[in-house]
Amino acid sequence: MNEKEIREAVREHYGNIAQRGGSCCSAGSSGSSCCQPAQETGSITGSASEAIGYSAKEMGSIPEESDMGLGCGNPLAFTSLKEGDTVLDLGSGGGIDCFLAAKKVGEKGRVIGVDMTPPMIEKARENAERGGYSNVEFRLGEIENLPVADSTVDIIISNCVINLSVNKKRVFDEAFRTLKPRGTLMVSDIVLLEELPEEIRKSMESYSACVSGALQRDEYLGVIREAGFEEIRVESEKGFALDSSDSEAQELGKTILSVSVSARKPD
Numbered sequence: 001m002n003e004k005e006i007r008e009a010v011r012e013h014y015g016n017i018a019q020r021g022g023s024c025c026s027a028g029s030s031g032s033s034c035c036q037p038a039q040e041t042g043s044i045t046g047s048a049s050e051a052i053g054y055s056a057k058e059m060g061s062i063p064e065e066s067d068m069g070l071g072c073g074n075p076l077a078f079t080s081l082k083e084g085d086t087v088l089d090l091g092s093g094g095g096i097d098c099f100l101a102a103k104k105v106g107e108k109g110r111v112i113g114v115d116m117t118p119p120m121i122e123k124a125r126e127n128a129e130r131g132g133y134s135n136v137e138f139r140l141g142e143i144e145n146l147p148v149a150d151s152t153v154d155i156i157i158s159n160c161v162i163n164l165s166v167n168k169k170r171v172f173d174e175a176f177r178t179l180k181p182r183g184t185l186m187v188s189d190i191v192l193l194e195e196l197p198e199e200i201r202k203s204m205e206s207y208s209a210c211v212s213g214a215l216q217r218d219e220y221l222g223v224i225r226e227a228g229f230e231e232i233r234v235e236s237e238k239g240f241a242l243d244s245s246d247s248e249a250q251e252l253g254k255t256i257l258s259v260s261v262s263a264r265k266p267d
Helices: 003-020 056-060 096-105 118-131 168-178 204-208 217-226 247-253
Strands: 086-090 110-115 136-140 153-159 179-192 230-241 256-264
Touching: 003 118, 003 204, 086 096, 086 168, 096 110, 096 118, 096 136, 096 153, 110 118, 118 136, 153 168, 168 179, 168 217, 179 217, 217 230, 217 256
Parallel strands: 086 110, 086 153, 110 136, 153 179
Antiparallel strands: 179 256, 230 256
């Protein structure tokens, strides 16, 4: 499929999730889903979001409907927000990270969520109204063409979304444009350790499940660097187990990583 077709398929997939429930964890014939953290021992307890780095206290402090289980990390865990900051969330979904950020930046701060899926924007706005958030707004738009002015944002966050973009260089260029000098980029996302099999790369189901659109790790970091960012650091990385009992799928899962990456726009 071409870029327009991929974008529309992703928009439809996540629009359906917003309207009907579910998550990106939908293993099908391709056996691909990126949503279960790999475990060496023990078992995961609590919600899917707690399993990827959110605390039960955090989850209890926001509207329940905003936790849609679509993330692959917690970008706020590595971000120091202060009162009065302006935060931009790329691919804000139901608003989970926006609402958590809103509590940290306070009434003097501002949080902007951008999502290209109308049902997600509608759901996030309902959640904001339900939770009484006066310092959060949600804008319909594409992360490759952000509806945000130049040099107006202190911190940009994103959670398991940039891998879905058909033009990741453009996403990071736009992030760079909207950040203030010395502003911070903090993203959690899916990357690869090696190239995926052809049938996975060509699967739209795998693309929407955050797998086949992912870049290899070094390429991903390189695109951030090319956009002009400095002080690029991998804050955390962990493997993901594909949601499948198939042994080949489990082996494939060893090539998939969830990473949290920070970077800074220079002066």
